[in-house]
Amino acid sequence: MEQDFSAAGIAGLASRHLCTVEFEVGGGIFGIGASPFGDQRIGYVSGGRFFGSRINGIVLPGGGNWSRAGRLASGSAVGTFDARAVWQTDDGVLVYLSYNGRSVVPDDVRAEFSDPAGPPVDPARYYLRIAPVFETASEKYGWLNGLLAVGVGERTDFGVRHQIHEIL
Template identity: 35%
Template sequence: MKFDPEPQDPPGLEFAFAFRVKFSNRVKIGTVSSGFTRGYTGVVGGDVAGPKLNGIVVPHSGGDWPAYWPNGAVEFTAFYMLQADDGTQILVKNRGFRYASPEVTARMERLDPVEPHEYYMRLCPTFEAPEGKYDWMNRTVFIGTGNRQADHSIFRFWKVA
């Protein structure tokens, strides 16, 4: 049986919210047997704003454990908590990739300013929210972009319709 590979109903995107996450000093732990260098940075705090969620990034509630690959890619694996304006606690599991030229990567390592168009940074978070106002987040696919600064990052997220 033949099928038509042309997209008939491409998904839509709806902007949901953005996080500004403040980080502690970035540390490279060392190269592991899988061939990448493991890193760590703690989440110091931050804020959340948007049409679907407003609140804070709970201070000292988690961190990011990036894998620095030999080809220059950085694979993110972050876990931390949000607190909505109404007090609801929400767990974030944020995974993604960043890739830049060696020159841009060197500037990032020195904490020099880098514009978002100079690198690729995409994210695919999942959330664990309690039953109630925010449980829709548990069953929604999100995609996001990242903008890395010296002491914080800005993540913008869209719901996939």
């Protein structure tokens, strides 16, 4: 598919909704602990689903998020993401997804945010952003290979939900 790269222009960015993805973190988060390199945690992706106008399917078990946590000068908790997962579209195509990102959780939200069994926490009270990239051998979904995306996330009782937008 040929693209018109002049549409977005140099002055700014445009985006459109690509999909919503719900990552299930069934095994919880394993705290490795604070090392000289930061407080390392690992979350195992046990499944999930994604849905949008052009792509739908399931998140296969086996991915994960290798995150680090620290503190900002303001005292808020800050985290980084290093995540990978494999998606399977409704028509059986495999798509590899990797993303980095950031979270900022103020102290007055931290206890609620850290308790997945608790009630949902208003996403306006914390910052959770990702920058996913995709890889697939599929001709049908090959357009994903040239795409940069950003996601806005929220903690859920099953893991995390991201609204992913492709940058045009």
